[in-house]
Amino acid sequence: MSLTDPAQQDPAPPREIAAQAIGLHKTYGKGAAEVRALDGVSLDLYAGQFTAIMGPSGSGKSTLMHCLAALDKPTTGEVVVGGRKLGRMRDRRLTALRRDKIGFVFQAFNLVPTLTARENILLPLSLARKKPDPKWFDQVIDTVDLRPRLGHKPSELSGGQQQRVACARALVSQPDIVFADEPTGNLDSTSAAQVLDFLRHSVDDLGQTIVMVSHDPVAASYCDRVIFLADGRVVDELARPSREEILAHMSDLQSRAMGLAPIGEGA
Numbered sequence: 105m106s107l108t109d110p111a112q113q114d115p116a117p118p119r120e121i122a123a124q125a126i127g128l129h130k131t132y133g134k135g136a137a138e139v140r141a142l143d144g145v146s147l148d149l150y151a152g153q154f155t156a157i158m159g160p161s162g163s164g165k166s167t168l169m170h171c172l173a174a175l176d177k178p179t180t181g182e183v184v185v186g187g188r189k190l191g192r193m194r195d196r197r198l199t200a201l202r203r204d205k206i207g208f209v210f211q212a213f214n215l216v217p218t219l220t221a222r223e224n225i226l227l228p229l230s231l232a233r234k235k236p237d238p239k240w241f242d243q244v245i246d247t248v249d250l251r252p253r254l255g256h257k258p259s260e261l262s263g264g265q266q267q268r269v270a271c272a273r274a275l276v277s278q279p280d281i282v283f284a285d286e287p288t289g290n291l292d293s294t295s296a297a298q299v300l301d302f303l304r305h306s307v308d309d310l311g312q313t314i315v316m317v318s319h320d321p322v323a324a325s326y327c328d329r330v331i332f333l334a335d336g337r338v339v340d341e342l343a344r345p346s347r348e349e350i351l352a353h354m355s356d357l358q359s360r361a362m363g364l365a366p367i368g369e370g371a
């Protein structure tokens with residue numbers, strides 16, 4: 105018997121689902137002006153993973169993320185976050201879910217200029233009248249590597265440091281899932297690498313779940329899983345891809361979107 109006989113190996117443990125899209129459609133406008141931003145997206149996003157959503161401009165990435173993060177409602181279909189169906193929730197419960205269970209990181213850092221880094225990080229908890237778990241706060245601050253800067257205001261921090269403050273703010277309430285929309289879009293490559301390292305560490309060391317929309321193959325190469333959208337549909341996914349694999353997939357999708365055969369085909 106071979107030691108690597110698959111039949112003799114333990115089955116892989118079932119993966120916990122952090123969020124789910126079930127048959128999502130989202131339509132904007134009517135008649136000739138109708139746009140199908142999402143055209144039947146079904147997707148499981150796993151807990152403890154760093155997932156990227158990529159695709160050509162207009163493919164539906166932001167719309168999908170907004171529906172998953174309870175910032176927008178699908179026209180039809182269902183979103184489930186942490187086992188809760190969003191479609192059945194009233195606005196007050198949706199607001200509470202966004203506050204307590206979901207973290208957000210945006211391209212613009214959205215920090216309050218008059219507050220220090222520490223105050224910005226603790227703001228969501230202060231607004232919810234909750235106290236931070238001191239051990240978790242320390243872990244997040246150490247992972248984000250910002251301890252000496254906690255007393256500084258955003259204007260006294262570099263772009264990369266500001267985005268790391270925004271990441272720490274998203275994580276401090278221990279959300280079920282963090283959604284990051286082009287988190288490195290405004291950063292130079294060194295600062296972007298620091299932010300992506302932090303996001304990677306927060307998955308590996310703190311067990312967080314992160315879903316990131318990005319155009320950047322380098323950013324997506326930090327992820328466990330890359331999902332590709334085109335024309336409002338999931339068309340492909342890659343596990344732990346390299347930057348080069350992502351680039352090749354993106355250029356293939358772009359060619360198809362423009363009605364061209366991928367390079368090297370059909371000659």
Ligand SMILES: Nc1ncnc2c1ncn2[C@@H]1O[C@H](COP(=O)(O)OP(=O)(O)OP(=O)(O)O)[C@@H](O)[C@H]1O
Nearest residue numbers: 132133139140141160161162163164165166167168
């Ligand atoms: N509020 C809206 N009203 C009308 N059409 C919209 C609206 N929001 C998005 N769309 C359209 O829906 C489609 C998907 O948009 P979406 O912003 O989700 O794509 P995206 O992949 O995030 O694009 P990008 O990479 O350019 O940000 C596009 O055709 C867009 O023009």
